[in-house]
Amino acid sequence: LNRSADGVAYTIWKTAVGGTTPTNDFSVSVTPGAGTVQPGGSTSATVNTMTTSGSAQTVALTSSGAPSGVGVSINPTSVQSGGSATVSITVAAGTTPGTYPITITGTGAVAHATTYTLTVGGTNPGSSLQNGGFEQGTANWTQSANIISNSTQATAHGGSWYAWMMGYGSTATETVSQSNVTVAPGASTLRLWVKITTQEVGSTVYDTLKVKIGNTTVATYSNANASSGYVQKTVDLSAYAGQTVTLQFAGAEDASATTTFYVDDVSIS
Ligand SMILES: [Ca+2]
Ligand SMILES: [Ca+2]
Structure with a gap:
């Protein structure tokens, strides 16, 4: 498009994509934001998206950062902003105890990420110390x-x-x-x-x-x-x-x- 040579077309173009149109954007969060799983166990959380400006858009959901032995699946893997998905986390027996941040990224026109903090329990099966990382607050203590x-x-x-x-x-x-x-x-x-x-x-x-x-x-x-x-x-x-x-x-x-x-x-x- 040659703006200077075609003023009418430029006016139409500006109306269509001009700066006053709000940019489509969204947010992503996970609830709860943390959980503790013993080796061999599993848990789930809900990924929520929200349209924060403009129109709803398709958001692809992916995860990264899970350590060896930890499986993360998100269902569905794509939502319209405003929708939610379930993230399922399975921890294989033998996974090294520790605390791992798992990043959940929503990608639409832009990308936004949130973090789920996974604690893999530090106890042997049978050693019943609970909430050793205090991530459940005062629970058990x-x-x-x-x-x-x-x-x-x-x-x-x-x-x-x-x-x-x-x-x-x-x-x-x-x-x-x-x-x-x-x-x-x-x-x-x-x-x-x-x-x-x-x-x-x-x-x-x-x-x-x-x-x-x-x-x-x-x-x-x-x-x-x-x-x-x-x-x-x-x-x-x-x-x-x-x-x-x-x-x-x-x-x-x-x-x-x-x-x-x-x-x-x-x-x-
Ligand atoms: Ca802690
Ligand atoms: Ca002292």
Whole structure:
């Protein structure tokens, strides 16, 4: 089209595609946005699309980022914006426990993406520790204060939830515990990720986080173990294999200088 040479055609062209026509656009989201599946299990979620401007358009739905052993299928694979689809997630036995972001992309005239956070359970079949990554909030846990958090003022090791313990800078105690934890026969190791920040100086222990099985302390971390990021800790639980126990994290601070303990991704295997 030669705009300068054909004014009438240009006027028609401008009317047809001119800048005042709203651009067709859409959004994509997934509900729920996270889930935990034990190896060998499956779950599903709903992908929702919405027309955010202009007319509805065809949106193709695809996923990416699933780790080895995790299958993701979306049905239907194409919707009109405003429609929804089901995403089915299957986790093969033997899949490595962990937290994996799965990206779900809707592609129409443009592409938009959303993230589903999949946690593959860190427990052996038979070791019944639940919600070890705190992604279901306080489910299965008992806390003495408002400890289990998804506050963005600190970071989780996996997902967005974690246990934020202590940090008062004055004499205080806190506990988070889970009862009726069956340690599978043959299971021997408690694993957890801990980040410790402190105002204390030096290696003298003032503020502590104890890991307890029943009334027995099986591990102690302190201000002397401060780290800039999460560090994986392992605790020998072979003495408890085949038993049903209460797992507790017990924090204690002295009268001054804050120490904060962040705990996430607790598992027994
Ligand atoms: Ca977490
Ligand atoms: Ca202190």
